[in-house]
Every structure is written in structure tokens, then in C-alpha cells.
Amino acid sequence: MNHLHRKKLVIFCDFGVFNSKPPVLYANTPKPLVIVTPLNISHVQATIRCSKTHGLQIRTRSGGHDFEGLSYVSEVPFVVVDLVHFRSIDVDVENQEAWVQSGAITVVEGTVYCSENGLAGDNVLDAQLVDATGVLDRRSMGEDLFWAIRGAAEEVRDRSLVESEVGSYSNNRDCFLIGRTLEQNATELLHRWQYVAPNLPNDVYSVVSISTINGTATGTRTVLATFTSVFQGSTNELMALMQERFPELGLVRENFIETTWIESLMLLTQLPNETSEILLDRTYRNTLLSPAFKAKSDYVRKPMPEIALQGLWSQLLEDVATTATMNIISYGGKMDEIPESALPFPHRKGTLYKINYNIGWQEEENNNPQRYKTGFGTLSVYGSIVSKSPREAYINYRDLDIGRNDDDGKTSYKQASVWGRKYFKRNFNRLVMLSRRSIQRISSDMNRASSSFSLIEEKKIIFLQSCLE
Structure with a gap:
């Protein structure tokens, strides 16, 4: 580590904040040589320059997720840039816009609002990226790169400071959460739900959670289907809608819960709902989740x-x-x-x-x-039964079982297409062409789910924030 000028690299860093999201699960998981927690943009640029000088890969810890750990580990020497101090959200109420830094926890798919507003990336107006020489915005990066960073991967999105459109919403929500077992016709209800839910009004979010529980007879187990919906309106409106569209579920007024917007999110994520202050605890871990x-x-x-x-x-x-x-x-x-x-x-x-x-x-x-x-x-x-030719998958889960780059860095376009088309379908070719134009060679040393953002990483660009509308 002496040749890395370690003191100069981390003099502006705070290592104590990193313990809220450990980057590794196993003892043999590769560890970063250095964890850098920059306090301003110049610190990020210094880290990029130093990493580039010494041939180190950069991994970024931000507000998103990566189920396979690819965004924060590497098989080659690497540095983790922890953007925990880049998590501000500045809202312009009058113009209905907000700048969101990349360390803030956001949801790319929109979850509760995707049926009403699409993805978070669909509402991005501008973004800022930083490299060793300066900061790029939408105009200076060009529309192709701006297109790529809004939907190529969670890890790329997390590196952006985004300017986004902010919609006008009522704070009132009405929800229901009701469970049905196989003995209570869960199979028939879920079959019917498939026809109902995608055709509900845009301001109704609907999800079914499936798990197994102990059955009524000793030593038996059964399947539990929990039907949940969140609606931006009143109980009377949602109850009338469900009785018209999905009477088979047998909902009655007692099944509905009137709540606030933030409380509805806590309900959906199974967080304790005594107080929303728990959302401010960055070290909190939901005990219902497996480690x-x-x-x-x-x-x-x-x-x-x-x-x-x-x-x-x-x-x-x-x-x-x-x-x-x-x-x-x-x-x-x-x-x-x-x-x-x-x-x-x-x-x-x-x-x-x-x-x-x-x-x-x-x-x-x-x-x-x-x-x-x-x-x-x-x-x-x-x-x-599910999608096919290709069988589609969600990029942010980084499922390495469906394909990955070779460890020796010699992955071909044909091999990469195996997983690339599952994640991006026909958009994969555009990402590859953008990568080749921008970086001129494919870097596959990251086992990433897209050569496009492997290449962006090779160029040592870190996305800081974006503007959402």
C-alpha cells in the first residue's frame, strides 16, 4: 500500500460512516484497498486521478442496491468511493423540480408510482457526472450517454446527481393488505388478479407477496398470498373500485387503512410503523430480511x-x-x-x-x-409461460446465473449478448455501440451486467446527481 500514497488519498475521508452497509458477506470476498468518503467534488476527482495513476478499479457505494455485490467488489485491486455525504435532495416546489444526489436512497423502478409515472429515469431532466478533469451535465455529455445512464443499471443511476420532475401528490393514501391461503382460494384469486391489476387506474399500485406458512394441521405447510394495493384517494373510492373490478377478493371496509404517503411506504416495506423516524436511521436493518x-x-x-x-x-x-x-x-x-x-x-x-x-x-x-x-x-x-426470446430479467438484480463476462477479460459480443439481451432486449446493441464510440474498447474485468457501463467505469466517470421533474 505504500506506493498508493495512502495518506494523501484518504486525508479527506471519514471511514466511520461505512459501517451502515457492509460491502461483503463472506470472509473470502475481495476487500477494497482503500475506502474513500469524499466531502466534495474535488475529493472525487482526486480519487479518480490517483486510482487511474495506479491502475485501480473504482467501485461506488451509494443509495442503490446490487444483489450480487458487483458494484462494491472486484477481482482486481480496487477502491471504494463511498458517497454517503452526497445524499442531499433539493426540491424546487414552485417549478416542481428536484436535484437528488447519488447517495440518497431512491428507487429506479418507481415501485409505488411506476404505473402512474413510469421509472425514475423517465422523469430525469438533467444529470451531473464527474471525472478527473471536471463535471459533465446533459449538454456536455451528449444525449446518447444521457440516455444510457438513466436505465443501464442501478449502479450507474446511483452515481448520478439527477434533476427530475416532481409531481403534485396528495399526502393521503388508502391501502389494503389481505392474505389468502391455498385453502382460501389463493390460486383462483391470483389467477384473477393477473387480469385485474394491470388494468387498474394508474394511481393504484398493486402487488402480491407469496410465502409459505404453517398449515392448520400439525406438520403441514401452505402457501400464503398477500394482496396489497395503495391508492391516492379515499377508502370509499378504493373500496368501490375493488368491489367493481375484483369482487372475488371479498374486501370489506375493515380491510382498508387510511394513512399518509410515508406511512404507506413503511407498510409496503414491512418497516415498524410506530414512527417514521426509523427512516432516518441509516444503520437500521429489517429483522425480517435474511442476511x-x-x-x-x-x-x-x-x-x-x-x-x-x-x-x-x-x-x-x-x-x-x-x-x-x-x-x-x-x-x-x-x-x-x-x-x-x-x-x-x-x-x-x-x-x-x-x-x-x-x-x-x-x-x-x-x-x-x-x-x-x-x-x-x-x-x-x-x-x-414467462417472457421468452429472450427470457427477460431485471438488470438491477445482477443475476450472474444467466450469464457473465469471462474473468480473463476476453468476453465476446456473442457471449455478452446471452445476458445483455435478457436485460436490455434490442437496446443492448445501442449500449454496445455507445460503449465502443465512447471508450473504443470493451472492458469486461468487472463481470458487469452490461459492457456499456463497464466501459463508462473504465473511463473513470462518477455520476454525482440528477435533476428529476
Whole structure:
């Protein structure tokens, strides 16, 4: 480490803030040579220059997520730039715009509002990037790069200081959260939900969470489907809508909860709802979440028949899958109105919903995680039912099982297309062409999910903030 001039590199850094999101799970996971927590842009630029001089890769810790850990580990010597101090959000109420720094925790897919407003990237007006020589905005970076950074990956989005459009919303929300087991017709209800949810009004968010619980008979287990919706309106409006569109669910007034916007988010994320102050605790960890897990995704373009759902339940009830869960997130609405080519994220018109599969285990079981990962193996049986040619996947989950770059850095376009088309469909070719024009060679030493942002990383650019409208 002496040749890295370590004191000069970290003199402006605060290492204490890094403990809120440990970057590694296993003892043998590669560790960064240095963790840099810059306090201003000049510190970021100094880190880029020093890393480039010494041939170090840069990984950025920001407000997003990366299920495979690729955004904060590397097989080659690397530095972590921790943007924890770049998390301000400046809102211009009069002009309905906001500048959001990359260390702030945001959601690229919009979650509760994607059916009403599309992705977060769909609402970005401008962005700032920093490299060793200065700061780039939308005008100076060009429209191609601006297009890429808004939808090529969570890790890229997290590096942006974005200017975004801010919509006008009521603070009042009405929600319902109701569970049904297999014995309570969960299969028939979920089958019907597939036809109802994507066609609900844009201001209704709908999700179904699937898990397994103990059955009524001793020693048995059953599947629980929890139906949840959030509506920007009153109980009377939502109840009337659901009784008209989805009477099979049997909702009554007691099932509805009137709440505020922030309380509805806490309900959806299963956070303790006694007080919203818990959101200010950056070290808080939801005890319902497993410390180690594997996640996968699918997109569905035609409703699954009941027989397919029954086959899925049988897999979830196997012993190896007892900790598996599924979240089925409805699309439709605004997502149907935006063309696939608008951003690198292509899962738009015709997509009924996204499925998130998750299986978790305890840290002491890390020596045999494959036992739990095999719980996902049979899900591929349903490849003929979910999207195909290609079978689509969500880029932010970084599922290395569907393809990855070679460790020796010699990944071909043909090999990269295996995973690239699943994440980006036809947009993958545009990302590759942009990469070749911008950097002139493909850098695959990061095992990234897109050669496009591997190349951007090679150029040592860090995205600071963006403006949302």
C-alpha cells in the first residue's frame, strides 16, 4: 500500500460512516484497498486521478442496491468511493423540480408510482457526472450517454446527481393488505388478479407477496398470498373500485387503512410503523430480511393458467424452498405508454407484471449456500409461460446465473449478448455501440451486467446527481 500514497488519498475521508452497509458477506470476498468518503467534488476527482495513476478499479457505494455485490467488489485491486455525504435532495416546489444526489436512497423502478409515472429515469431532466478533469451535465455529455445512464443499471443511476420532475401528490393514501391461503382460494384469486391489476387506474399500485406458512394441521405447510394495493384517494373510492373490478377478493371496509404517503411506504416495506423516524436511521436493518440471499426475476406478458400456479406452489412447498418468497408487481398504466427504446430498460408495453424470487439463509450457513440456491432451479420450468426470446430479467438484480463476462477479460459480443439481451432486449446493441464510440474498447474485468457501463467505469466517470421533474 505504500506506493498508493495512502495518506494523501484518504486525508479527506471519514471511514466511520461505512459501517451502515457492509460491502461483503463472506470472509473470502475481495476487500477494497482503500475506502474513500469524499466531502466534495474535488475529493472525487482526486480519487479518480490517483486510482487511474495506479491502475485501480473504482467501485461506488451509494443509495442503490446490487444483489450480487458487483458494484462494491472486484477481482482486481480496487477502491471504494463511498458517497454517503452526497445524499442531499433539493426540491424546487414552485417549478416542481428536484436535484437528488447519488447517495440518497431512491428507487429506479418507481415501485409505488411506476404505473402512474413510469421509472425514475423517465422523469430525469438533467444529470451531473464527474471525472478527473471536471463535471459533465446533459449538454456536455451528449444525449446518447444521457440516455444510457438513466436505465443501464442501478449502479450507474446511483452515481448520478439527477434533476427530475416532481409531481403534485396528495399526502393521503388508502391501502389494503389481505392474505389468502391455498385453502382460501389463493390460486383462483391470483389467477384473477393477473387480469385485474394491470388494468387498474394508474394511481393504484398493486402487488402480491407469496410465502409459505404453517398449515392448520400439525406438520403441514401452505402457501400464503398477500394482496396489497395503495391508492391516492379515499377508502370509499378504493373500496368501490375493488368491489367493481375484483369482487372475488371479498374486501370489506375493515380491510382498508387510511394513512399518509410515508406511512404507506413503511407498510409496503414491512418497516415498524410506530414512527417514521426509523427512516432516518441509516444503520437500521429489517429483522425480517435474511442476511444472505439470492434473488431472481421474470417478466410475464400473458397470464399464467391455474395449473402453472399450482405447479409453482408445489415447488415452494419443498423443504429446500421453505425460506423462498415471491413478489408479483403489477405494471400497466404509464409503463404501457412508454416505448421500449425510451431508455435502456425495455420492459414496457405488454408487460403484465414482474416477479421477484428471493430465497434467504443465515450467515452461519454461508458455507453451503448452494443448498438454498437449488430452490430456484425448478423455476426455469416455467420459461414457456414467462417472457421468452429472450427470457427477460431485471438488470438491477445482477443475476450472474444467466450469464457473465469471462474473468480473463476476453468476453465476446456473442457471449455478452446471452445476458445483455435478457436485460436490455434490442437496446443492448445501442449500449454496445455507445460503449465502443465512447471508450473504443470493451472492458469486461468487472463481470458487469452490461459492457456499456463497464466501459463508462473504465473511463473513470462518477455520476454525482440528477435533476428529476
